[in-house]
Amino acid sequence: MSAEPCGDTIDGAETRSAVSLAGLTKSFGSLVAVNDVSLEIKQGEIVAFLGPNGAGKTTTLDMILGFQKPDSGTVTVLGRTPSEAIACGEVSAVMQTGGLLKDLTVRETVQLISTLFYRARPVDECLERAGIIEIANRRVEKCSGGEQQRLRFAIALLSDPELMLLDEPTTGMDVEGRRDFWNAIRQDAARGRTIMFATHYLEEADSYADRIILLRKGEIVADGTTAQIKNLASGRMVRATLPGAGEAELAAWPEVDSVEVRGDSVFLRTKSSDEVARRLLTSTAAHDLEITAHNLEDAFIALTSDESSPASPVGERA
């Protein structure tokens, strides 16, 4: 029995997506954890999965790794099933907690896992890149939370994977630890690795991702480049009382990004609030007009809180 080459997938190595999810749904009892999630992640992207606790981030990552079986929908990782991609060493993950044996040293842990791959990077190289070469001989139980997290990162580097998933990787780290950790990840990603991480830190998604996918209650509520998400957030909300407002008519205004009608109130999202306000007051019966500014934080809260309805995704989803 010899090692089997992984070979190219049917659609060819050049064009395959890093991750392709189609209609992914998963429930636990009556709770729908992930609801009809579809997305494509291209190779080389750094994608943040942003959302509050319980938004379905971990469940989605678990399905990408094959830890959970979706109720319906399909998962393709680099053109393969999750378990095939793992067997080929193409995908690795840094989990939030656990996964380490207390009685091993840092180096022994990496060494042990390295024997399981067909070809692994040298142990010390991975320790070096994760920034834990100095504590290689320390027992895992003596390591801080941040050090253990870098150990998980070192393990994830062993197969030199094309795709790395990180589930809330900096939970429990201090500001400095978080920055160091992300610097290590960023440097590493410069070689073309696709990174997908879950976080509920807005600032983390903003600083380290090229693309943000916002999740709420198991659904994608926004998906775009960080610039697009910021744009969405940097706009203003114009609210006015306008009984019998025609939603389609207002949405046709060029300066309006999105419209929502709730009872007698209309909510217009726009980047030119002055124009919209003037037009509302001069060409319609609108009154009691209010203009509110939104920052990224507000957008995040608005998009992910229980009260708001899902907004239309920004940017292309292809």
Added chain:
Amino acid sequence: MTAISEQDRRVPAWGGFNLTFVGLEIRRILRNRRTMIFVLVMPTVLFLVIGLSQKNESLDGVDALPYFMISMAVYGAMVATTATGAAVAVERALGWSRQLRLTPLVPSAYMATKVISALSLGLLAVLVVYVAGFASGVRMSVSTWVISGLVAWLGSLVFAAFGLFMGFLLPSENVMQFVGPLLALLALFGGIFVPIEIYSDVLQDIAKLTPVWGIGALARAPLTGDGASIGALANALVWLAIFGVGAAQLFRRDTKRV
């Protein structure tokens, strides 16, 4: 360094099973002081204390000393394999099994690694007691030494399965705190500490159905000259099947769920 996507990627042979991994597993077990005390020190001390005090007596028609030595080897080996198997409970509790599922290691290769490391520790347990036995004056024919030792060792496979069964059943880091005393009780009933002949007839019949009796009787057969009784062999095989199938079922449930 080559570009990430241009590597020679392969699925490892044997589902990731390799001897370096087995070696590291064994090293991990040997490092656990508590396991070492229960596996290597305790059976030897029991043999020296109890066995030597009955040096010139006879049990079951043979000298007490070799009789007790074989029993203690069986005991050491069964504690060794149980402890190694049950350690999967610790690995599951710590999320290590999940970490391993992010590697090419296939479940059957993981199980094979566990069984081989369990049997390695079991062999060590038998050897330690036998060396202590020889040093304290046990003399048997070469074939009796070899066959009883082999049976004591391979019989512990029943308890490797038992340990894995317990390890997948109990989601605890302290699984041996529960399983350890259970083993002592089973050994007492199975004729390891005292020959079951001292029990009442009814109790003897019950004892012969418990999982330690079969492997103990088989290991002592070359010494007592009873020959491998069908009953003892059936006992060992049935318990091996029960624990083996049980462990496999729980293992399948476990890998599905995690």
